[in-house]
Amino acid sequence: MIDSKWKSFKVTGDYNIDIRSLYEAWATTEGIEKWFLRKANYYTVPLRLREVDEFILKEDTYEWYWFGYDDDMVEKGQILEANGTDFIKFTFSGGSTVSISIYSRNGVSIVELLQENIPLENDPSQNLFVQCQIGWTFYLANLKSVLEGGVDLRNKKLEVSSNFK
Template sequence: MSSFDWSRFTVRININSNSIEQLYRAWATRGGIEYWFLRMSEYSQPNGSLRGDDEPVQKGDTYRWRWFGYGDEVTETGEILDCNGTDFFKFRFGEAGDCSVRIYPEQNELIVELLQDNIPTDEKAKEMWHIGCKTGWTFYLANMKSLFEGGIDLRNKNEQLQDMINA
């Protein structure tokens, strides 16, 4: 029997950024997360009103996300489970579990670390959410690094091109 833990994974990347705050806002604001990850993000307050492009999310907010390379029928919704306004951001990622993002210095560099846990462990979930999400996060964190360090967006923005690693 395998001792591999299908219920969680961690991916980390170093990013040359101006500050931890800049990287945090890249997750916790609509404008920030659309810069490197999504084609559309809506963060809603508990009362239903949308947060502004640069307004940071709060615990209890919900989100609606859409990606480049996919039609509007591919929409993810979830809840912001925790955030501290500085260097920690946690959200429920639909049926795929929870994602916790930490941003911290290590060896004079800034690290963005994503832990996805509480992933279901049936065979479908192992493929879709452990392997699939880990592959996706690996790409999107590389895209985050590319944009912050060189301004090059690696995302596939052509919906007609399917089964691409970058969308």
Template sequence: MQDYNWSTFTKRVPIKASKEAIYNAWTTQAGLESWFLREAHFTTKDGVARTPSEQVKPGDKYKWLWHGYDDSAVEQNEILEANGTDLLKFIFSGNCIVTVSIKEEAGETLCELTQQMPMNDEKEQRYFYIECGKGWSLYLLNLKSILEGGLDLRNKNINLPNVVNA
């Protein structure tokens, strides 16, 4: 049996799109709402709302809502890094740290997501490892599908719970 490191995981997907298109999909309200979220709101350090096409900056706060869930399923936290081209880092559920890198590898554009679970409780780490791992796998495939001109794979029906695409 494999001995897991429950404190981190990495998910990778090649996407036939430019680095700029992938970066904008992660760092703008309009981009995130096209493949990931029902609503994405960003505010600057000073509390000023960013426009839907404006890229996030370090120190920005976010509020995210998902399709298939009511407004009680909300994530609010902070952008830690955003370099304007190929790196985004933010605090996510459970104070996990998510880093998104966009790179060229083997002639392909690759989107790589690493989530770190900094908590000391292994049971809590396992929960985020498994649950977030499932979620990120779906959403990274949906990002690929949307940017390559495909279908939106998300469940948008709040009355249809416990499905793999929500």
């Protein structure tokens, strides 16, 4: 019997910024590169590269590149849902999916991230449950830092990479 507690996790963050700005931070190339990625390419179904301020749509595909890694390290996936206001779902590492829900509660905006269908690994160093949860926690904190204070916490120097080989 597989223990399902290792197949998904949820992390949330609260933000003193409007829901529309948070959605733009997730759903446009310009937005997501400010706090998460070094470079993002989104492609429409006929493989047209989306403009930097153009919203992603369901069935788009993506290529994501991180600071600290060269262009050989690319995450490719597909947008499964994007409603244009407060919800996005996409494929992610290891065949998992990530859902982003944005809503307001008690006067603040909330980003709720749910990663599901995480594959179980025998090798702890390959454990996506742990590694992704750590990564998403950092990036949600960086989203807050960038949008509320203008400070980007990412290491942008390849020579100071945390990618130990």
